[in-house]
Amino acid sequence: MKYKRILLKLSGEALMGEKQHGIDSNRLEQYADEIKSAHDKGLEIAIVIGGGNIFRGVDGEKSGIDRVQGDYMGMLATVINAMALQSALEKHGMYTRLMSGLKMEQVCEPFIRRRAIRHLEKGRIVIFGAGIGNPYFTTDSTASLRAIEIESDVVLKGTRVDGVYTADPEKDPAATKYNEVSFQEAYEKGLNIMDMTAFTLCMENNLPIIVFDMNKSGNLLNIVNGKEVGTLIS
Numbered sequence: 001m002k003y004k005r006i007l008l009k010l011s012g013e014a015l016m017g018e019k020q021h022g023i024d025s026n027r028l029e030q031y032a033d034e035i036k037s038a039h040d041k042g043l044e045i046a047i048v049i050g051g052g053n054i055f056r057g058v059d060g061e062k063s064g065i066d067r068v069q070g071d072y073m074g075m076l077a078t079v080i081n082a083m084a085l086q087s088a089l090e091k092h093g094m095y096t097r098l099m100s101g102l103k104m105e106q107v108c109e110p111f112i113r114r115r116a117i118r119h120l121e122k123g124r125i126v127i128f129g130a131g132i133g134n135p136y137f138t139t140d141s142t143a144s145l146r147a148i149e150i151e152s153d154v155v156l157k158g159t160r161v162d163g164v165y166t167a168d169p170e171k172d173p174a175a176t177k178y179n180e181v182s183f184q185e186a187y188e189k190g191l192n193i194m195d196m197t198a199f200t201l202c203m204e205n206n207l208p209i210i211v212f213d214m215n216k217s218g219n220l221l222n223i224v225n226g227k228e229v230g231t232l233i234s
Ligand code: UDP
Pocket: 010, 011, 012, 013, 049, 050, 051, 052, 053, 055, 056, 057, 058, 070, 071, 072, 073, 074, 075, 077, 078, 130, 131, 132, 133, 134, 135, 136, 137, 138, 139, 140, 142
């Protein structure tokens, strides 16, 4: 195995699957399968999940909801997704702990770094809900920060595209994919990988990122086994 401990970032939108909003149970099942196959190899797995399928702070602004209020709503949305994911993982026989950036004692543990690491060492899958717990951040930033805190070997950003392209492949047919790119080059070319806060956190702490297609079966396991999948930013 190439990695011992990983942080997997899943977007909320990915959970929609074929639906227009909400959570697609087939997609959830599929993710649980993928995660289980990697976990069965002995990999320590932490997960950050987004909330974009339910609510984003910036969207709230358009409908007159104050930005900070909207951001807290977005954080709560991530907890809903995290709880759904937790159920799916447990149904597949994995032990999990949900840790939250906001206090919600009835459903999650508070995020305590040493405790998170202990859970991972014991083979539990740790899901980080409610982002960092502060407005004006994203779950990508949460992924970078938590990955550094728990000393993850890498951030795996699971998306709908199979890596980082020179331009948006859905708009520009001439766009080509990078197999590998340095932080410096990605920064200079303004490649769309994560938001700047999330990106610089990884860059400054030498934490590699792999952007890959989470919907392609076997990809996660292949990455863990050291195969070239998606785009490596390091
Ligand atoms: N959010 C926040 N602070 C955080 C993480 C998330 O305020 O630390 C809010 C923010 O409004 C964001 C929303 O939660 O738009 C949902 O997260 P995100 O947009 O990152 O989800 P994704 O795009 O991954 O589905």
